[in-house]
Each structure stands twice: as structure tokens, then as C-alpha cells.
Amino acid sequence: MTETPNAVEMQNVTKRFPGVLANDQVNFDLRAGEVHALLGENGAGKSTLMSMLAGLYKPDAGTIRVNGQAVSFNSPRDAIARGIGMIHQHFTLIPSQTVTENILLGLNEPRFFLRLSDYDKRMSELGERFGLGITPQAKVWQLSVGEQQRVEILKMLYRGVQVLIMDEPTAVLAPQEIEGLIKTLRAMVAEGKSIVFISHKLNEIMNVADRVTVLRQGKITAPPLRTADTSIPELARLMVGRSVIFDLHKKDQMPGETVLTINKVCANNDKGLPALKNLSLTVRAGEIVGVAGVAGNGQRELAEVITGLRSCTSGQILVNNEEVTNQSALAAIRKGVSHVPEDRNQTGSAPNLSITDNVIMKSYRQTPLANGWSLNYGMARKTAQVLKEEYSILAPTVETQARLLSGGNLQRTILARELSAKPKLLIAMQPTRGLDVGAIEGVQRLLLAQREAGAAILLTSEELEELFALSDRIVVMYEGEIVGEVTDHDTEKIGLMMTGGKQEQKAIMNS
Amino acid sequence: MTTATIPTKRAGFPFSIKLERRLTTPAWLSPVVSIGAIIVALLLGALVLLMVGGHPIAVYAHIGKAAFGDLGVFSDTLVAATPLIFVGLGCSLAFRMKLWNIGAEGQFYMGALGASTIVLTGLVSATTPRVITLTLMLIAGMIFGAVWGLIPGWLKAKLQVNEIITTLMMNYIAIALVNFFVFAVWSEGGFQMTKTFPKSAWLPKLGDYAKQVPLFRGLTTHFGLILALIAVAIVWYIVYRSRWGYEIRLTGDNPRAAQYAGINIVRNTVLVMMTSGALAGLAGMSEIAGVVHRLQGSISPGYGFTGIIIAWLAKLNPVLVILVSILFGGLILAGREIQPAGVPRLIQGIILFMLIASDVLLRYRVRIVRRVA
Numbered sequence: 001m002t003e004t005p006n007a008v009e010m011q012n013v014t015k016r017f018p019g020v021l022a023n024d025q026v027n028f029d030l031r032a033g034e035v036h037a038l039l040g041e042n043g044a045g046k047s048t049l050m051s052m053l054a055g056l057y058k059p060d061a062g063t064i065r066v067n068g069q070a071v072s073f074n075s076p077r078d079a080i081a082r083g084i085g086m087i088h089q090h091f092t093l094i095p096s097q098t099v100t101e102n103i104l105l106g107l108n109e110p111r112f113f114l115r116l117s118d119y120d121k122r123m124s125e126l127g128e129r130f131g132l133g134i135t136p137q138a139k140v141w142q143l144s145v146g147e148q149q150r151v152e153i154l155k156m157l158y159r160g161v162q163v164l165i166m167d168e169p170t171a172v173l174a175p176q177e178i179e180g181l182i183k184t185l186r187a188m189v190a191e192g193k194s195i196v197f198i199s200h201k202l203n204e205i206m207n208v209a210d211r212v213t214v215l216r217q218g219k220i221t222a223p224p225l226r227t228a229d230t231s232i233p234e235l236a237r238l239m240v241g242r243s244v245i246f247d248l249h250k251k252d253q254m255p256g257e258t259v260l261t262i263n264k265v266c267a268n269n270d271k272g273l274p275a276l277k278n279l280s281l282t283v284r285a286g287e288i289v290g291v292a293g294v295a296g297n298g299q300r301e302l303a304e305v306i307t308g309l310r311s312c313t314s315g316q317i318l319v320n321n322e323e324v325t326n327q328s329a330l331a332a333i334r335k336g337v338s339h340v341p342e343d344r345n346q347t348g349s350a351p352n353l354s355i356t357d358n359v360i361m362k363s364y365r366q367t368p369l370a371n372g373w374s375l376n377y378g379m380a381r382k383t384a385q386v387l388k389e390e391y392s393i394l395a396p397t398v399e400t401q402a403r404l405l406s407g408g409n410l411q412r413t414i415l416a417r418e419l420s421a422k423p424k425l426l427i428a429m430q431p432t433r434g435l436d437v438g439a440i441e442g443v444q445r446l447l448l449a450q451r452e453a454g455a456a457i458l459l460t461s462e463e464l465e466e467l468f469a470l471s472d473r474i475v476v477m478y479e480g481e482i483v484g485e486v487t488d489h490d491t492e493k494i495g496l497m498m499t500g501g502k503q504e505q506k507a508i509m510n511s
Numbered sequence: 512m513t514t515a516t517i518p519t520k521r522a523g524f525p526f527s528i529k530l531e532r533r534l535t536t537p538a539w540l541s542p543v544v545s546i547g548a549i550i551v552a553l554l555l556g557a558l559v560l561l562m563v564g565g566h567p568i569a570v571y572a573h574i575g576k577a578a579f580g581d582l583g584v585f586s587d588t589l590v591a592a593t594p595l596i597f598v599g600l601g602c603s604l605a606f607r608m609k610l611w612n613i614g615a616e617g618q619f620y621m622g623a624l625g626a627s628t629i630v631l632t633g634l635v636s637a638t639t640p641r642v643i644t645l646t647l648m649l650i651a652g653m654i655f656g657a658v659w660g661l662i663p664g665w666l667k668a669k670l671q672v673n674e675i676i677t678t679l680m681m682n683y684i685a686i687a688l689v690n691f692f693v694f695a696v697w698s699e700g701g702f703q704m705t706k707t708f709p710k711s712a713w714l715p716k717l718g719d720y721a722k723q724v725p726l727f728r729g730l731t732t733h734f735g736l737i738l739a740l741i742a743v744a745i746v747w748y749i750v751y752r753s754r755w756g757y758e759i760r761l762t763g764d765n766p767r768a769a770q771y772a773g774i775n776i777v778r779n780t781v782l783v784m785m786t787s788g789a790l791a792g793l794a795g796m797s798e799i800a801g802v803v804h805r806l807q808g809s810i811s812p813g814y815g816f817t818g819i820i821i822a823w824l825a826k827l828n829p830v831l832v833i834l835v836s837i838l839f840g841g842l843i844l845a846g847r848e849i850q851p852a853g854v855p856r857l858i859q860g861i862i863l864f865m866l867i868a869s870d871v872l873l874r875y876r877v878r879i880v881r882r883v884a
Contacts, residue, residue, distance in 0.1 A: 347765075
């Protein structure tokens, strides 16, 4: 064998967690100078496999070779010393420090005197080489999510990694930013570096990767395929183990009365900066209005002002022609507003409380659950059991703590609570984010059922496909404003608007 | 080539210890681990006693006898446990909502002051029926304690002032305030104590019924214990059966979710702090009406702070608060017997340390794995 050894070779790697076989005799190889996609549903074991390569976990069995040499990493530091670095979904940056400071953090150099300006220069040069375009002096909190990701990449480049693992890097990016990322990755590959690209988005993988390995339930379902030799349906089948129908039956129906009216609303974000700027929007009964936009452009604040969690600085919000502006969250609940928050763990659930406690979160004030000062726990448990069946929440009992549920089951628990209230208005924030294909389909069907039942639905999603499939109308949000409305499914137009192409759009609409 | 072993350097020890996260904790594990921790703590305490030349078995036997040896001392243990139950309950309720009320000591003093006010300002006289006097003392004690919880609670809810600092500081204010009244206003003949309360302001104790039940002769356990048990029942109902308790549990676990569920966190913060303060205030009332029978400077050997420990050891469970309070009551009592400070404190400290450390066993499974050669 005369060919150069693979950059990375993992053989028969097995990893067990209590009760779960996360990786079962997985083989994975990465050639120098390729983008290799790792595809699989949530919980398929992609992140676990790569965490072992990056030194976060140790495999229970199997071997890992880097450039032909067997290695055993005890920490990410060991892995980086061998040129392997991983960028996680949640960034590990310190908001109050500058880009350079963040990159230098944890390194042996500089030792005592910082001489930051020298390093700033080095960072600029390195960034330019890979088309990252970062100001080293900027504080991290001032950067957009996309820019923060680029800081993470720069951090790894500065540490001299040859193999960069990226865990679902596009989840937080706008289409244009994704293109920028791909360019950077290409520049890295051109220098002989290798990239592992973890994703469950098929289009993206076809677009970015040279080869793809598919994982399902901890096992490899196919030897590495060249993306040129495969197709999206084939990958989808390999990923979920059955053919997936990407078609939902959306009934044609005429929307009814206007349920939600937002009139020139302004609101600030947590930092006290304007997040919504004179935003107006209506949603009618039996209608799904999709909100497209890159995360962080005011979607969360929009949901919060409607549900009474945030106050508006000006403007007016009506639900069924009743004023809800700047009233409490309780007032919104009483008016029949349900809210599937974008953050399942931080907002949508109480992790250490049981499923029962979680599903009664909004109904515990009403009979039959409430009985004067008391709470009828027997009735609560019964309610929870019914919902557990109805929404197929997979858990041992309704006493199971919410933190033990998988993402999909937790989301079903939240949906069970919000939909069982028979909402007049449903604010669904990214209801399918992070769920696997099967779960996504279930959630989408539930939303369509609500639409048929006559609920007005405001839906945000980072998946344009999903918005196209579900929405009757799509509005695009950018920097706290609605910059346009689309009824045809023109991805390019939406992408442009999502990144601030408002002027052009207006011109088009005026013409 | 494919089956080559990994050549890595290994330390001489052939086993390694691994901690694995437990997904669920079986119900029996918690008490077993706690009892195990107490045993280990006693063994460690014995080691220390041996090192300083003591006889651990004799010491432990003496502690056991001094705290639980016969009805008389057990009754004294219960007397010491009574304020601890109140204070432990108060802390556990606040801690459920992750409100770190460490001001139980001050609230205890305020409760004592409030109860004394009823007697010493002439609001009642020696001839006022006992029931009325005691009820008024009870209410005043609760109100004074509640006010001492209301202030930090309101500051926390409205202005996000850290309640740990405010409650801690208010302890000193309360103690100074009591001293002011003891020295300057109600001083009895220049001594730093007030005059003894009239009998009508004394909580009845078992010894009072020696005529009817000879067994009760000399027993000091007073009606405060009954009040404490009633308080346990009420707090248990609040936490596990009431809507308010659900709100407290939800807010404690995830305040953002509570807000999202439409719960008024500001109001609940104030109410929980007030209730917590009222319970600690009750401890003060019960202590001066049941034991001291007058207001004086040193009415608490740190009951308020012990309450924090008790709440934690009882895992915030109101019923367990009773058991832990009796254990600590016994240690306080035996402490007075053996040594003013030192050994009993040491054992208390080791027990606490072990119990807290043992928590890791509830959350992780320890596995000893043979190293791969």
C-alpha cells in the first residue's frame, strides 16, 4: 500500500452510555483534503462519534488512527495537539472579551505580557487567508451568530488543526452566510485540511460534501458514499430506514376572521436595544403565517410581546379584537393564546419536574385540576396519561422527569400542553428544530390539524422547506421589521430579504 | 494490521474509577446512602477522637445517653428540636423556590421580640386568659418574622437585590434590635433580660400535667412541638397539594418557565419570603413562650443557621425536617453535656460534610473498571 494514510481512521469504535449503545462498531475514515459529511437523525450517534475523535469521550472499544498512528486522547487538548479540533453547536466564547482574547484563551503563549496588538494582526492575516473577515478587536457579544462561528473556526485554525469537525454548523446561519461558510471550508480543503461536517440537512450535504457517511441508531448504514454517486432520496432512506414522503396534505381552506392584529409595535430586546421596529402583522383563523428570517432578527421578541412576556414600547396588539398590549402572560393564556417557545429546555419546560407537572403548567388554575386552593393531583395524573397516549410521548410513566425525555418527546409534551388548550391563536416558534425526520412529520401534522380546527397560527422556522409546506403566507423578518411577504416559493428572493435585501425587494413590489 | 493493540503507557494501578451519570435514582437509594454517610461520619469522628486520645465508644455512648437515653433527656431533645423544626420548615419552603433565605436567625429574634411585645407593653395582663395571650403572641411572632422576610423579599422581587446579603445583614439588625429592647426598654433591674412573663404567657408543657399522668413528671416538652407538627402538616400541604405549592416548585425549578406559564413571580417571591420569615418567627415565639419565659439577649444558639443545614439534609421535605431536627436537637443537647464546643460540633460538621458529599452517589454510579492491558 503506497497511498498516503487517511487523515483519520476510526475502526470498530463502540461507545456505551447508560442504557444506550451510542456507537456500535462504527468505521469512519477521513481523507486529507476532503469534506466528509456525517449524516443521521438526532440521537443517531454523530456527535458522540466525533466527540471521541475530538478527545471528549474515550471509546469503549475500537481504534482511532491519525495519519496512520494509533492514538488515545484523554482530553480535547490531546486531540488538538494531534491537529483535530471540533466546533460544537453551542459556542464556547466569552462574550465580554475580544476575538483575539478568546482565541488566545487557554494557550501557553502569550505567557505574561499580552501584546494584544501583535496578536490582533496575526488574527487578521489568518482570517483573511481563509476569507473569514473578522475584526480581531471586536468584543464577541457585538458579533452576530455567524461571525461568532467564524471566530470559532479562526480559533481552531490558529491552533493549527488539520482536521476540523463542525457539529451542525449551518443551523444558525442565513443562506448567504452558509455560502460564506462553504467558501471558507473550500479554502481550508485547498490547503490540505479535512473537514467533518455533521448535519441532518440533506440539501446541504449534497452541496458541501465530497463524501458522506450515514449513521442510524449508532450504526453505519452504508459505507462512505461519494455525493456525486448518490441522491437525496437515497440518503433520506439510509438515514431513517424507510422512504420518507416529503409531502404533507394541506387542505385548501379559506381563512376566517382576523384573530391576531399587530399594529406598529416597537419593543426592546434584553439588552435594551430596539428589537421590533413598527411591526404590523395580522393572522386570521385557520391560517398559518410563516415567519422566515435568520434567528435573532426579532422573532423571539415578537413571540414574547404577543404572549405577554415582553412589553412593547409602542403600538398595539389585539387578539380577537381584544387588547392584550402590555398585559401579563396570564392574560394572554386566558385569551386562548398558546405558545410553543423556541427554547424547549429554558422556557418551555421545568426539567426536574415530572411530565404531569409539565403538562398542567397552564391549566392548573382551572377546574377540574384546581379545587379552591388545592390542586387535584389525581386528576392531573389522569390528564397527563391521556395526553401521553394521545401525543405518543415515549416515557416510562407520567412521573418521569422532563429532563430525561429526548428532544422529540419533550417537544411532544410541550405541544400536548399547548394544543390541548384548544388555542385560538398558536405561536409556534421553531417547533421542529432539532427533531428527527419522523418526529418532524408528526409535529407538522399536529400544526395542520390545528389549522383545520380553525386556529390562527404564527409559525417561525429556520427551514424554508417547512415554511413552504405549511404556511398560507410567508413574511420575512429582518432586524425587527417585516421586510416583505411572499406567496410563491422563491427561495432566492426570501434569502435575499433575510439578509437585508429590503430595498431591492421594495422596488420589486412597487414595480 | 487491523487488530493491532493500542500501545499506551499505563500507571501501575490496574483499576480505574469511573463515574457514570445515573438517569434515574431508585427510591431506596437515598435513605441507604444517607444512613451510610452518617455511619462513615461517625467512624471518621471516632478516628479523630482516637487521635486525641479519647474513647470513641464511650463518647458515642454518652452522646446517645445524653440525647436519647431516657424519657427525660429525650423530652429535652424534643425541646431543642422544636425551634429547629420551625426554622427548618421556613428555610425549606424558601429554598424550594431557590430563595436563599439565610436570615432565619434574625427572623427568629424578631418573632421572639414580637411575642414579647404582647406581654411587655401591657397589651395583656397576668389575668388575661392563657388562650388569648398565647394566640396574640403567636400572631405577633409570625407578623414580626414575616416583616423580616418581607423586606428582603420585596427588595429581591422589585429591585433584584441579592437576598443572601440582605437576609444575612438583617440578622444583625434583628439581634441588635432585641438587645436594644432588652438593655434599654424592658431591662429588669439593670440586668440584660426582661422580667419573667406571667404564667398565662407560658406554653403548657408535659410536666404541667404530672398530676394527671405521673409519667410526665418533670418533662419539659412544651406545646410548641404540637404547633411545629401542625406547621409541618400545613407546609406539606402547601408544597405537595396546593396550587401555590405547584407555583413555588415550578418557579424554583425554572423561573423562566414559570413566567411563561403566567405565574406572578414578584408576588410569590414576597409571599414565600414572608411565610418563611413567619415560620422562623414562630420558632422565636415558641422558644420564649415555651422555654425561656422572658426576652433576653442570647435566646438562640444559632437555631436560625442550623435551620439552613436541616432544610438541606431533609432534602427540603417537610416530614424529614422532623427527623433531622430531632437528630440535631440531640446533638445540641449532648453537646452541652460533653463539651461546650468541640466534639459535638465536630461530629455535626463531619455528618453534614458526609451527607453533602454522598449526594454524588445519588447522581452518579461509581464503577471500578479493570484497565485494559
